[in-house]
Amino acid sequence: MQSPDSYWIATGPDWTGNGAALPKRTGVCVLGAGVMGSTLAYWLSRAGLRPLVLERNPGPAMGSSGRNAGRLIQGGNAQHALAIEKFGHAEALAVYRATLVNRDLVREVIAREGLEATRFPTAKLDLAVSEDEALELERTAEALRADGIAAEWLDLPASREVFGTDLPDTIIGGLYRPDQDAVHSVAYVRGMAAAAERGGAEFACGVTVTSVEPATGGGWLVTTDAGHVLADQVVVALNAWTPRLLPELAPVITPVRGQLVQTAPVPFRIPQWGLDRGLVYGGQAPDGSLLLGGLRNTVPGRDEGVELPEGSNTPAFSPELAGRLAEALPSLLPEATGVPVVRAWSGVMAFTPDRCPLVGAWPGAHGLWVMAAFNGHGMPYSQVMPEQLAERIRGGRGDGIPAAFDPARFL
Ligand SMILES: Cc1cc2nc3c(=O)[nH]c(=O)nc-3n(C[C@H](O)[C@H](O)[C@H](O)COP(=O)(O)OP(=O)(O)OC[C@H]3O[C@@H](n4cnc5c(N)ncnc54)[C@H](O)[C@@H]3O)c2cc1C
Structure with missing residues (x-):
């Protein structure tokens, strides 16, 4: 694997610079x-x-x-309602707006430079598995709409409908945001x-x-x-x-390992999604294969402060974590049961306090x-x-x- x-x-294309x-x-x-x-x-x-x-x-x-997973998720790292509490409304909105300006610039630049094949449109569904999180996401939907940004809280049946495939019963609902992008990184x-x-x-x-x-x-x-x-x-x-x-x-900068597994192509399309405050997340590559990442919470220290070996592009790959992601797939996406995981890789993220x-x-x-x-x-x-x-x-x-x-x- x-x-x-x-x-x-x-x-991707070779580099011929x-x-x-x-x-x-x-x-x-x-x-x-x-x-x-x-x-x-x-x-x-x-x-x-x-x-x-x-x-x-x-x-x-x-x-x-x-x-990475190639997802251009709009908004900052915290959900908008929480960002407003942390940074104040003006600053939280400045961060969110920067990512909307980015969305438009990405589309403009891709068209100007003939890179249309590198971008694919999608949506984002943040799924809640606890009442606390559901409340955060509901408040975020309201806060985004108050700022003129399209967002909706959906209960489980409505979430299943936009997801385009089944979701487990443990999910309460989700924050839906249309008009997002993914790229072939x-x-x-x-x-x-x-x-x-x-x-x-x-x-x-x-x-x-x-x-x-x-x-x-x-x-x-x-x-x-x-x-x-x-x-x-x-x-x-x-x-x-x-x-x-x-x-x-x-x-100030903490290296954090991120890992992804990728399945064989599936016949259904799903939006980008996150679950349990982004601890597990996923998306889909242009060929229809599913990408699944996260589960850092199952690793001691949550993979924060990992070693970055000299000359390497990634911290050491963890086959155990990749195995856990592969095992979790059918319980997260029931229709992916039996779809084989064909590839897995790691990379490094850089976190600030x-x-x-x-x-x-x-x-x-x-x-x-x-x-x-x-x-x-x-x-x-x-x-x-x-x-x-x-x-x-x-x-x-x-x-x-x-x-x-x-x-x-x-x-
Ligand atoms: C598994 C995983 C999934 C992710 N998924 C997403 C996602 O879906 N969406 C998202 O927005 N972000 C995601 N990210 C994060 C995203 O990949 C990063 O935020 C982004 O790539 C950072 O870009 P960068 O140019 O700063 O860093 P990098 O792409 O790492 O570029 C830094 C460059 O510096 C070079 N370099 C380092 N040291 C030297 C040196 N001494 N001399 C010369 N060159 C050097 C490196 O070789 C590298 O090319 C993910 C990350 C991981 C690991």
Whole structure:
């Protein structure tokens, strides 16, 4: 059952980038070619800059961006009603709206760059298994509607109807949100990287960055295993690997293992779904196969603070956890009984204490930026945060980055 590659890496387009050599100098140097670094390079190149992207893998999307479930779930990490209690209404709405702006940008960019085959429309159903959770989701449906966002609380029969297949009797109901997107993660990210290259960005892959330091005379000295680059500005987009270059973030960013199993294709279509406050979640790949992830609650320490071996794209894969996910499948989706699990893989997520990402300037250091730690939830920000950060890098306001994401809150 174990696979060295995710479905997306195995079925995505090869990377045939320009194989840039390391220049001595550059304007903006982006570290990491995941979805964040690749899309940032796209927005910088659209503004006429020629960013240099450094990536240690042979191509983009081989870290978490090529190992996720491909779901662009709108809203922040907390359900909207809870986010309002935690951050206040204005900030919670700013976060939710950012993901709606993202939805529109994703569709616009995909159409402009001819990447239509990488996106597929879907919906989201968050299912409750306890009365507490049902209440949270009902309140969230109300709060979203009050903010003009389509959402509905559905009882179990209505949930079964939108789910398109059976659901177990243990479910009370669900929060339904239409008009969501999923992507083929690797095709999407490599498509963005290729579009960035067409716009003038350069991708130097197979290059490991070892340090970033202020350069004498201004700018930043980026040291790699292939030599040095002097950059006017540097953006660190290294997900859970970020603290290796910015050790001040070691107490802030926790690496967390995520695992997925994938079945053979099934004849029915389901929306993206989450259960038990997202502890188990799933979706469907374009070929009809089911993706099932989560169950971190069955692992000691919930897989938080896992080891990230040097040079590896993922913490160690757990066959036991994959087995538990496979076993859980028929009880979660009765119609999937007997459908074989054909692939499983792991990846790393980067969590922060407040479950908000780090996007913005490094305080007190001109020209150093960070865009990392998306708390297992990066895809719904995958255009809007890079687009807004590109604006700030060019000296603009980038007002679309919620204040709650400012890295300064921890530094
Ligand atoms: C199992 C799983 C399921 C998930 N499902 C979803 C989902 O459905 N929806 C969602 O929104 N999110 C999901 N996520 C989270 C999502 O994948 C991340 O939020 C997102 O990919 C983060 O993008 P990134 O560009 O910051 O990181 P990455 O894609 O990890 O990119 C960081 C890059 O930095 C490179 N790098 C690291 N160190 C160095 C170095 N020293 N020098 C050069 N390069 C370096 C890495 O090789 C990597 O390519 C999931 C994650 C996992 C693990």
